[in-house]
Amino acid sequence: MSAAVEVTDLRFGYGDRPVVDVSRCELEQGASLAVIGPSGCGKTTFLHLLAGLLEPGSGSIRLMGQDLSELSGAALDRFRGRHIGLVFQQFHLMRALNVRANLQLAAKLARCKLESDELDGLCRRLGLDGLEHHKPSMLSQGQAQRVAIARALVHRPPIIMADEPTSSLDDNNAKQVIGLLKETAAAADAALLVVTHDQRVRGLLDTELELKAPA
Amino acid sequence: MTWLRLAFANLGLSPLTSAVNVLLMTLGTASIVLLLLAGSQVSDTMSRDARGVDLVLGAKGSPVQLVLAAVYHADVPPGNIPLAAAERWAGDPRIARAVPLSLGDSYRGFRIVGTSAEIKEIYGAELVSGRAWAQTMEAVVGSAVAEAADLEVGTQFAGAHGLGDGGHIHDYRPYRVVGVLEPTGSVVDRLILTSLDSVWDLHSGDHSHDHEEHDDSHGDDAHDHEDRGHSDGENAHGHEGHDHSKVDEAHDHQDLDHSQDSDVHGHEEHDHSHGDEDRAHSHDEADKQRAHERSRSEITAMLLTYRSPMAAATLPRQVNADSDLQAAAPAVEVSRVLQLIGIGLDGLEAFAWVLIVTAGLSVFAALYGSLHSRRRDLATLRCLGATRSELLISLLLEGLLLSVIGVALGFAAGHVAMEILGGWLESARGVALTGWVWLPVETVLLLGLFAVGVIAAAIPAVQAYRTDPARTLSEN
Known part of the structure; x- marks a missing residue:
């Protein structure tokens, strides 16, 4: 069985300026990986490459056995929606929609049928009971983060990617969020990849990949 | 959750702007519909009454x-x-x-x-x-x-x-x-x-x-x-x-x-x-x-x-x-009268079209202006699996929605106004006009006005289509 994430000789840059240089990275289904490095080392760019939002200069990225270079346009968008659950540092919830509609929208974009009781169960698990009809502007930071995690899980993706999920949290909350991500990913048997510059995450995930700013 | 619902929800983010857009479209549409109904019925009535009299x-x-x-x-x-x-x-x-x-x-x-x-x-x-x-x-x-x-x-x-x-x-x-x-x-x-x-x-x-x-x-x-x-x-x-x-x-x-x-x-x-x-x-x-x-x-x-x-x-x-x-000769004089009325109606109709164009520009300005504040939303949608075409359709839907609501209200207002005006004219002047008719040209007008909303949303929609999610999400 192939790895959930498999990266080989990945290079990316803007013009002559190299930004990402990763020779090898693998992440198995159900495992977790912390991509760590200082600001400006290309962590977010690496995540965007893995999500198919950027096209590599060279090398290959395979997600669930699918070489992303073989996909383009709408097919790549649909693959991303179906196979990846993304958690953003600033959550990026749809301001116009309430919590429930945000989760339904993610399921729709993933072309995933979502039963109502399934949605209720997910909200219950993430402590979002009673918040389903709240707009994002009515949520606290912690509640919004849990909605963002629920949105990444709602279509049961095999890969979950989180971008700086703990950067604005205190130690206790940072630990709680990483714990929640690990727990929910494990429950869904999903591979978890966390991109962070937060040294507090060290040791909390199964493996680590340290990026250095390319010379 | 559908794209239509998302479009509705997005319009609700700026309720005042959306309301003004709808109002402009309503006023323009109602004016044109009223003029069409009045002009057509007056012309028909005059021709009918003069039939048989040479x-x-x-x-x-x-x-x-x-x-x-x-x-x-x-x-x-x-x-x-x-x-x-x-x-x-x-x-x-x-x-x-x-x-x-x-x-x-x-x-x-x-x-x-x-x-x-x-x-x-x-x-x-x-x-x-x-x-x-x-x-x-x-x-x-x-x-x-x-x-x-x-x-x-x-x-x-x-x-x-x-x-x-x-x-x-x-x-x-x-x-x-x-x-x-x-x-x-x-x-x-x-x-x-x-x-x-x-x-x-x-x-x-x-x-x-x-x-x-x-x-x-x-x-x-x-x-x-x-x-x-x-x-x-x-x-x-x-x-x-x-x-x-x-x-x-x-x-x-x-x-x-x-x-x-x-x-x-x-x-x-x-x-x-x-x-x-x-x-x-x-x-x-x-x-x-x-x-x-x-x-x-x-x-x-x-x-x-x-x-x-x-x-x-x-x-x-x-x-x-x-x-x-x-x-x-009634035919000659009717045509002269209609020509005179027509000059007035043409002026009013031109004003109504100015309102429609203003509504279209207003829809354009509103959607284009909202793109900046919504660019992260659009990028997020791409990350969640939305295709470029779906973003395009999403924006076009918003323009279409504004025009559909405005045009629907405008048609309703135009017909109701014609009925009220017709009732008054009948009692005061003996001229029987009604708002409860549908002219074939109204169907064309309806589709044309829907198109105004879509055209107004076209440029913002293309901008949404071109959204680069990686770059947008990397911006602070």
Whole structure:
């Protein structure tokens, strides 16, 4: 069985300026990986490459056995929606929609049928009971983060990617969020990849990949 | 969750802007719809009412006024004409049908028209109850008159001088309804038809008080009035101020002379005969007198129908050149009136289109302006699996939604306004317009206005299509 994430000789840059240089990275289904490095080392760019939002200069990225270079346009968008659950540092919830509609929208974009009781169960698990009809502007930071995690899980993706999920949290909350991500990913048997510059995450995930700013 | 719901929700983010966009679209659409409905129905009504009338003979003056008065019953006539002069042209071999009209009185705002039975042929009007008039003071009423004035066969009513409110009421000599016409959708629905004799008789019997110019000599009447003056010169349809005292009163009129040749602006329907009165003279003498008076009587106008369209080339010119009458062709005058109305309507329509364009620009500005604040939302949608095309459709849907709501409200408002305006016009002017019709051109307009919203959203939608999620999400 192939790895959930498999990266080989990945290079990316803007013009002559190299930004990402990763020779090898693998992440198995159900495992977790912390991509760590200082600001400006290309962590977010690496995540965007893995999500198919950027096209590599060279090398290959395979997600669930699918070489992303073989996909383009709408097919790549649909693959991303179906196979990846993304958690953003600033959550990026749809301001116009309430919590429930945000989760339904993610399921729709993933072309995933979502039963109502399934949605209720997910909200219950993430402590979002009673918040389903709240707009994002009515949520606290912690509640919004849990909605963002629920949105990444709602279509049961095999890969979950989180971008700086703990950067604005205190130690206790940072630990709680990483714990929640690990727990929910494990429950869904999903591979978890966390991109962070937060040294507090060290040791909390199964493996680590340290990026250095390319010379 | 659908794209439509997302579009709705996004519009709700800026409720005031969305409301203004919808309002602009509503106002523009309602204006255009109202103008379309009014223009189309006025044009149809005018054409329908003029159908069957090729030429109108009347007094010299404005041909538009003559046609408006004699065909549409919407204006005062320019004056009266001698019946004999009109009959000369009515007997022309080029004429298939001639219908005389004598106007002057009304009942509750509906014109009483002295005429001949052929008028029903012009409008294809059939009796729905009762019969045609057979004697003087019998009347057949149009469907709208019957309904509005609550008239039915057997009902009696008294006409009033003039065509507006406030005229003297002939309550001493009422009309009796003997027939009601079925609805035709034409002007005849709003008319009260009677014989020429009824109108003439009514106005010939009692000009006893304030008539100054007419010298109605009834040498054989048992009245003792002398040298009655009929001051009808003030308007062509009025006879306001006449006192039509009962014709069978035991007055002792003498030396009444019904010559009206000096009053082309006044008497439209004076016969001044007293044929149905209880007179002391023999019927033969009365009949002779009636024939004599009638030959000198005046009418307001005569509606002519050609035997062949070829007559249009020669007859009007001939009438205008060889007689003291005026010949006006309704088709020509209607088109002139519609042209005049059209200039006004074109101006209003241009203004309405300015509103629509403004609404379109407003939709564009609103969507384009919102792109900046929504660019992260759009990038997030791409990350969640939305394709570029779906983002494009999402933005187009927002523009379409604004225009659909605005256009739907505009169509509703336009039709309701037309219905309200139509109701008012019908009661005030007798012009029947309705908002409960759908013109074929409205379907085209509907689709066109929907397109305005889509076009207005096109540029913002293309911008959304080009959203680079990686770059957008990397921005601080």
